[in-house]
Amino acid sequence: MDKTIGQATISVDQEGYLTDLSQWNKEIATEIAKEQGIEMTDKHWEIIDYIQEKYKNEEPLSIRGIKKSGVINIKEFYALFPGGPLKKATMIAGIPKPKSCI
Amino acid sequence: MMSNHLVSKLPKNEWQITVVDQYKTHYYQPGFLFLPFDIYTTKQVKKKGAKFIPKGVNYINEKIELIQPDDNKVLLENGTELAYDILIIATGTKIAPEEVEGMKGPEWHKSVFDFYTYEGSKALRNKFREWEGGKLVVHITEMPIKCPVAPLEFAFLADSYFKNKGMRDKVDITFVTPLGGAFTKPKATKALHHLLTDKGIKEVTDFNIERVDYENNKIIDYAETEVPYDILVTIPTNMGDALIERSGMGDDLNFVPTNKATLQTEDHENIFAIGDATNLPASKAGSVAHFEAEILTENILRYINGEPLKEEFDGHANCFIETGGGKALLIDFNYTHEPVEGTFPFPGVGPLNLLKESRTNHMGKMAFRWVYWNMLIKGIHIPFVSATMSEKGKHFEETEA
Numbered sequence: 001m002d003k004t005i006g007q008a009t010i011s012v013d014q015e016g017y018l019t020d021l022s023q024w025n026k027e028i029a030t031e032i033a034k035e036q037g038i039e040m041t042d043k044h045w046e047i048i049d050y051i052q053e054k055y056k057n058e059e060p061l062s063i064r065g066i067k068k069s070g071v072i073n074i075k076e077f078y079a080l081f082p083g084g085p086l087k088k089a090t091m092i093a094g095i096p097k098p099k100s101c102i
Numbered sequence: 103m104m105s106n107h108l109v110s111k112l113p114k115n116e117w118q119i120t121v122v123d124q125y126k127t128h129y130y131q132p133g134f135l136f137l138p139f140d141i142y143t144t145k146q147v148k149k150k151g152a153k154f155i156p157k158g159v160n161y162i163n164e165k166i167e168l169i170q171p172d173d174n175k176v177l178l179e180n181g182t183e184l185a186y187d188i189l190i191i192a193t194g195t196k197i198a199p200e201e202v203e204g205m206k207g208p209e210w211h212k213s214v215f216d217f218y219t220y221e222g223s224k225a226l227r228n229k230f231r232e233w234e235g236g237k238l239v240v241h242i243t244e245m246p247i248k249c250p251v252a253p254l255e256f257a258f259l260a261d262s263y264f265k266n267k268g269m270r271d272k273v274d275i276t277f278v279t280p281l282g283g284a285f286t287k288p289k290a291t292k293a294l295h296h297l298l299t300d301k302g303i304k305e306v307t308d309f310n311i312e313r314v315d316y317e318n319n320k321i322i323d324y325a326e327t328e329v330p331y332d333i334l335v336t337i338p339t340n341m342g343d344a345l346i347e348r349s350g351m352g353d354d355l356n357f358v359p360t361n362k363a364t365l366q367t368e369d370h371e372n373i374f375a376i377g378d379a380t381n382l383p384a385s386k387a388g389s390v391a392h393f394e395a396e397i398l399t400e401n402i403l404r405y406i407n408g409e410p411l412k413e414e415f416d417g418h419a420n421c422f423i424e425t426g427g428g429k430a431l432l433i434d435f436n437y438t439h440e441p442v443e444g445t446f447p448f449p450g451v452g453p454l455n456l457l458k459e460s461r462t463n464h465m466g467k468m469a470f471r472w473v474y475w476n477m478l479i480k481g482i483h484i485p486f487v488s489a490t491m492s493e494k495g496k497h498f499e500e501t502e503a
Contacts, residue, residue: 014288058362058383059353062244063280063310063324064201064339068354074312074324083325084308087282100250100281101385101419102290102433102441 005031017091021055024094033092037082040092044080047072048093055095061086062098103391104190104376105159106481107399112406114158120184122176123151124165130474132388134217135252135424138226139263146471148220154479169349171370188372188402191358193345195248195378195386197222199338202243204314206338214314214334217256218248229333230263235272236332241321242279243311246355247340248378248386251433253277254284255424256335261301262426276304278321278329283307287440290433293457297425340386342379357381362437363413365398372405374398384417384437392478393418396489399481418491420446422467430463432456436491442498447486449495456496 003012010023016032018024029048033040050071054061063086067074081088090097105119112119133147155161165179169189176184197218199206205214215229216222240257247253257277264270277284277298284298284305285291298305309323320330342356351358351369359368360380367373376398377391384390394415401411417437424430432454433441445452453462477484 059381060246060355060383064244065354074310078325084282086280086310087308097286098245098281099286100245101387101421101435102251102254102285102287102294102423 013096015091015097017096018094021052021094029092029094036088036091038080038088038092041080043072043076044092047077047080047089051089052093052095055093060098061090103395103479103481104192104398106154106156106479107395108402109156109158111399111403118160119158120160120162121155122162122164122166122178122184124163126151126163128154128479129220130471131218132249132474133471134220134223135255135259137220137223138217138230138256139259140227140231141259142471144220144224149475156480166345167348169345169351171349171351171373174372186372188374188405189370190398190402191346191351191367191373191375191379192377192391193343193379195340195342195357197338198341199336201339201341202311202314204316205243205336207314207316209314209316213319213332214316214336216336216338218252218337218340226335233333235264235269237274237276237330239276239278239321239329239331239334241277241309241311241329241334241336242281243337243339244280246386247337249388249421250385251421251423253279253335253337257284257303258297258301258426259424261303265427270302274304275302276306276329276331278306278309280310281307289440289442290457293443294431297459301426340378346379353381355381361413362417363415364401364411365394365415366401366405366411374402374405382415382417384415385419385421385435387419387421388474388478389420390418392484393420393489395481396483414490416490418489420487422463422470424464424467425459428464429459429461430467431459432463432466434491434496439491439493439498442496444496446495447492449492451495 002009005028011019013019030040077085087097105121127148128151130147133142136142167179168177174186197216211225215226240253242253264273285294312322312324314321320328322328342352346352346356358375358380360375362382365374367375376394378386397415404411420434422430422432435441441457444456446454446456
């Protein structure tokens with residue numbers, strides 16, 4: 001389905017995740033973050049860059065993986081994206097949330 | 103499986119095939135799901151590996167110390183050096199409970215169990231036989247895991263098992279996952295979420311475990327959510343073999359970076375990888391390795407002849423999912439298509455139903471053990487089931503990105 005953010009129209013799935021990363025840009029991400037009650041800071045963008053990079057390399061995302069990567073400690077990650085850091089960070093990053101096979 | 107495929111295709115006077123396996127016993131790993139519930143016996147899930155090695159293939163029962171890809175050599179623990187022209191890595195995935203604080207502590211296999219190993223599964227069977235009830239927590243540490251639906255099947259089978267024992271009212275079952283739900287894909291969630299409610303299985307989602315507090319019988323996540331248990335059945339972090347790390351060939355989970363369409367490793371053109379040893383974004387399930395084997399065989403022959411490799415593997419997986427009470431589901435999916443409803447393998451006919459519970463599907467799953475021992479390992483093609491996924495007879499609405 002389509003969703004309008006400012007001047008742009010993006011395609012999202014039922015839960016609001018972008019279905020096409022090429023439509024992503026920082027303005028869109030900032031707006032999605034606002035809808036989630038998050039005000040983006042440099043530290044937020046650093047995480048977004050990191051998980052987009054992982055996604056492009058088709059590497060699995062997990063909290064433990066993020067902890068090991070040293071980009072951020074986990075308490076801080078929860079503080080930046082309260083109430084489900086991976087779920088929210090992936091939505092803002094314009095990539096699908098981590099899934100299983102069914 | 104690969105030696106069975108290749109032995110008949112490679113000229114014997116030019117090629118010599120050697121299989122190195124550190125274990126003497128080959129386990130039917132899907133059977134570990136049934137062992138705790140006394141559905142399978144220990145004997146039904148293991149056989150001697152040597153039985154499956156075809157004539158004309160060397161079989162070495164020895165641990166590998168190191169792969170030296172730049173010198174095209176494999177060093178065994180006993181000091182032997184094996185030189186190779188082509189290497190196929192099939193070292194699989196193992197559980198790593200030591201990755202989470204308190205998991206592999208003094209309570210390991212006493213009140214904290216895995217069912218991804220023969221030992222864990224058997225210990226759990228013995229525990230269940232005498233358990234008088236309480237809180238049973240089925241928990242996934244992090245993705246990816248080998249056979250991602252197994253924990254869910256485990257919860258369903260536990261429901262049946264305790265019902266049959268007449269003590270379901272004494273057992274509280276909770277399913278704990280780091281993902282957004284026990285089901286994560288829209289079609290499967292819609293078709294199957296009722297199974298959890300029908301069976302009275304509670305769901306705790308977005309739970310990212312920080313530690314197991316084995317002294318107070320609870321698991322704690324980074325957001326400080328706590329889930330108490332009497333028996334914790336956990337799927338620990340899954341990692342590739344330590345050999346891959348020692349040889350400097352893996353990613354941070356020791357999986358080998360592999361081309362997802364050709365199965366050639368990214369770093370070495372004469373090394374190929376198959377199954378759950380790879381970093382492929384496919385399901386780490388046995389059916390995937392089976393489908394990969396057909397394509398990998400073709401690509402190895404092409405590599406030998408100096409032809410371009412076939413970019414054919416599509417992530418095809420096909421899995422039976424036990425739902426308890428003698429019923430099962432069947433799912434068929436690949437890199438780009440989520441499991442949908444339909445019939446399999448014959449479009450519109452079946453006899454198996456996709457994404458729907460049925461007794462026929464359960465019979466299929468039970469028959470699969472025979473298929474595994476007698477066809478899969480031997481590299482025999484399963485009639486009507488192709489290595490790449492067929493879209494016929496399935497109810498697709500749209501193609502997922």
